[in-house]
Amino acid sequence: MDFLLELLQILVFPGILFAIGLAFVYEWLDRKIYARLQNRVGPLYTGPSGILQPFADFIKLLAKEDVVPNEVDKPLFNALPIFALTLSLTGFLALPIMDLRGVISFNGDLIFLIALMTLICIVIMYSGISSANRFSTVGAERAALQLLGYEIPMMLSAISIGILASSMWVYDIVSIQANSLWFLIGPGILGFAIFVLCGQAELERIPFDIPEAETEIVAGWLTEFSGRKLALFRLTKDVELLYLSGLAVALFLGGPSGPVIPGLEFILYPLYFLLKTLFVLFLLTTLRALFARLRIDQMVNFSWKYLVPLAILQVLIVRVVV
Amino acid sequence: MNLVKWARLKSPWLLHFNTGACNACDIEVLAALTPRYDLERFGALLKASPRHADVLVVTGPVTRQVKDRLLRVYNQMPDPKFVVAVGTCCISGGVFNGCYNVYPGLDSIIPVDAYIFGCPPKPEAIINGVVALLKKLEAS
Numbered sequence: 001m002d003f004l005l006e007l008l009q010i011l012v013f014p015g016i017l018f019a020i021g022l023a024f025v026y027e028w029l030d031r032k033i034y035a036r037l038q039n040r041v042g043p044l045y046t047g048p049s050g051i052l053q054p055f056a057d058f059i060k061l062l063a064k065e066d067v068v069p070n071e072v073d074k075p076l077f078n079a080l081p082i083f084a085l086t087l088s089l090t091g092f093l094a095l096p097i098m099d100l101r102g103v104i105s106f107n108g109d110l111i112f113l114i115a116l117m118t119l120i121c122i123v124i125m126y127s128g129i130s131s132a133n134r135f136s137t138v139g140a141e142r143a144a145l146q147l148l149g150y151e152i153p154m155m156l157s158a159i160s161i162g163i164l165a166s167s168m169w170v171y172d173i174v175s176i177q178a179n180s181l182w183f184l185i186g187p188g189i190l191g192f193a194i195f196v197l198c199g200q201a202e203l204e205r206i207p208f209d210i211p212e213a214e215t216e217i218v219a220g221w222l223t224e225f226s227g228r229k230l231a232l233f234r235l236t237k238d239v240e241l242l243y244l245s246g247l248a249v250a251l252f253l254g255g256p257s258g259p260v261i262p263g264l265e266f267i268l269y270p271l272y273f274l275l276k277t278l279f280v281l282f283l284l285t286t287l288r289a290l291f292a293r294l295r296i297d298q299m300v301n302f303s304w305k306y307l308v309p310l311a312i313l314q315v316l317i318v319r320v321v322v
Numbered sequence: 323m324n325l326v327k328w329a330r331l332k333s334p335w336l337l338h339f340n341t342g343a344c345n346a347c348d349i350e351v352l353a354a355l356t357p358r359y360d361l362e363r364f365g366a367l368l369k370a371s372p373r374h375a376d377v378l379v380v381t382g383p384v385t386r387q388v389k390d391r392l393l394r395v396y397n398q399m400p401d402p403k404f405v406v407a408v409g410t411c412c413i414s415g416g417v418f419n420g421c422y423n424v425y426p427g428l429d430s431i432i433p434v435d436a437y438i439f440g441c442p443p444k445p446e447a448i449i450n451g452v453v454a455l456l457k458k459l460e461a462s
Contacts, residue, residue, distance in 0.1 A: 035362060044363040046332040053365055059329035060376070065400035067373060219371040226373035226400040 006103075014097040014270070016089055023238035024054040029278070030241070030285050037289035054238065061231035069132070069224060076130035081225070081232035084123045088239040091116045094170065095246040096255045097273045098266060100178065101171040110168045113247060114155055117202055120240060121147045124211070127233075128221030139220025142296050143211035146201060149303035150208070154198035156311035157191035160318045161251045164188065170250050178257030187321045191314045192252040194307055196280065199244040200287055201299070203237065207291035208299055245280035249273065253280075330376070330402070331456050333365040337375035337399070341392055341428075343382025346442035347409040351379060354445035361449065364456075372398040377455070383411040383418045384425040396432050404435045404459075406451055413437050 009015055028043065028051050035042030043050025068074065094102040094109055102109075121143060128140025164187060165173040201208035212220030225233055249255060253276050256269035294302070340348055355361050355368055369375045372395045384392060396405070407428045410416040418424040428434050435458065438451035 031362070035360070039357045040360040041363050042360075043365055046365055050363075050365075053332070056329040056332040056365060059325060060333045063326040063329065064376075064402070067398075067400045214370040219369070219374060222374075223371045224373060230374060 009098075009103050010093060014095075015093060015103060019089055019092040019239055019242065020235065023235065023242045024058070025051065026242050026245075026277075026281055027054040027238045028052075029281060030288075033282065033285045034289050037286065058231050058235060061234070062228055064227040066227035066229065067224075071132040072224065073130040073132065076126060077224075078229075080123055080127040080130065081229040081236070084120060084127070084236040085232050085239070087116055087120050087123065088236050088243055091243045092239060092246065095243065096170060096174050096250055097246070097270055098256070099269065100174050100255060100257065105171055106169070108168045109170055110158060110162055110173070110251075113170070114158055117154075117240075117244075118147065118151060120236070121151075121202070124221055127225070128211075131221070131224035133224045135218040135223045136221050138217050139211045139223070142213075142217075143204070143221060145296055146204075146208065146210055146299060149300040150198040150201035150307070153194050153303060153307035153311040154202070156308070157194040157198070157314055158251055160191050160311070160315045161188055163315065164318045164321070170255075174250055174255035174257060177254035187318050188252045188314075190310060190317065192248065194311050194314065195248050195252065196283055196287075197307065198303075199248060200284055201303075202244060203241055203284070205284065206288040207294055209293055210296050210299060213293060241281070241284070242277065245277040245284065246273070248280050249276040327460075331460055333367075334377050334404075334452065334456065335367050335369045335375050336361075336377050336379050337369055337372055337395070338379050338381070339392065339395060341380055341382040341388045341412065342385045343409065343411060347381035347412070350442045350445055351381060351408060351448060354448045359445045359449060361452070364452070366452065372396075373400060375399055376403060377452070378403065378405045379408055380405065380412050380428055381408045383415050383421075384428055384431055386423050386425070389425065389431060392431060404455060405432055406436045406438065406455060407434050408438045408448060408451070409443060410439060410441045413439065416441065 011017060031053070032042040032050070043053035046053040046056050068077065090104075091113060094104045094113055096102050124143050125140045128136040128143065131137075161173055162168045165176045167173065204211050212222055217223075222230065222233060256273040258268065258272040260268045338348070338351055353359065355366075378396060378399060380392070396403075405428070407413050411418060412428050414427045415421070415424050419426055425431060436451050436455040438447055440447050443451070
């Protein structure tokens with residue numbers, strides 16, 4: 001019975017099906033908010049208010065021809081989209097949604113979660129290089145260079161919260177924030193800002209969409225992918241968006257916790273999770289609409305000159321508070 | 323209507339190709355994508371890579387110089403793919419018809435699914451053309 005319940009948790013709720021469904025809804029919201037900020041309407045005619053748009057895109061791409069150019073490294077080229085999707089879905093399973101702990105939860109899982117994000121970036125790098133296209137290769141190089149820029153401040157800001165909770169377990173971090181309002185809004189606010197900015201870079205969204213800069217290098221590392229593979233990569237990006245906003249919520253905004261009526265936790269926790277991730281999504285989308293693309297050197301400069309010192313300051317603040 | 327056909331109708335991604343236009347048609351194509359007309363309402367997105375696109379939007383007279391590139395981009399697109407000729411020059415060569423360096427229309431090079439007349443066509447006409455293409459698909 002326990003085994004069956006666990007399987008259901010992994011496959012349906014709050015697992016893979018839930019993640020994919022929610023990822024499509026979040027992509028739709030992202031596109032809709034982005035369009036509204038640009039005085040447009042956004043997707044409108046695919047389902048009510050266009051809510052089925054990402055789903056339609058996904059199905060269309062699945063049904064399209066899957067071109068494999070002659071020059072590509074075929075095993076890598078075929079396997080990488082699946083790797084990328086698996087990694088992002090694994091990350092989603094570790095997020096606390098129904099409970100203060102995720103489906104996968106163990107002591108030290110914060111390190112595992114951060115490592116997953118780096119692995120996704122490495123998959124992106126390999127997919128650029130395996131495409132054997134000059135645009136893809138440039139995109140892959142840029143993705144790797146960008147990783148050097150945002151990864152360290154992101155890790156520092158995540159670890160500062162770990163120091164605050166004296167634990168590297170997301171469950172401990174969430175429960176310390178659930179029990180005290182001060183830990184929720186006090187010492188971590190700078191870290192939250194850094195985490196959201198670096199998350200934007202991890203997702204390769206507009207101020208940091210350097211690896212797939214349309215106007216310079218076609219579609220960057222994605223250039224050669226078509227049909228099914230492109231569909232999987234797009235889904236990966238959607239799930240990653242959900243995963244990153246969920247992680248930001250778990251680390252800085254108290255995860256799914258909130259005022260609860262005893263006995264109704266199983267409804268209220270997912271509801272709080274949704275509300276909080278929607279807030280983070282709104283921040284990420286607004287950033288995307290407000291800024292223009294930076295150059296790669298500007299991005300790396302910015303992160304080493306400002307983000308890294310600020311992240312170190314965040315660690316110091318936490319040390320003083322604790 | 324089956325699911326795949328529905329998805330294809332709802333998400334036509336465009337690739338814009340200029341074969342030597344005077345930029346008037348290009349500006350109108352872009353105007354159709356920007357806030358006032360906003361083609362994203364129909365699910366259309368402008369894509370940079372031919373591998374991601376469904377609809378090739380061609381503007382301008384097809385010159386001998388550009389023919390090989392046009393064919394290469396067309397062949398790079400995954401099936402099913404559609405071609406829309408925008409503007410008089412693209413349809414027939416326009417005022418350049420009969421010039422030694424210009425082909426008499428896009429359909430002498432690649433199969434064309436929809437023609438949009440005008441010099442340049444208004445954004446409304448372009449949207450009408452895309453909708454006509456989708457209608458044709460729906461009927462097929």
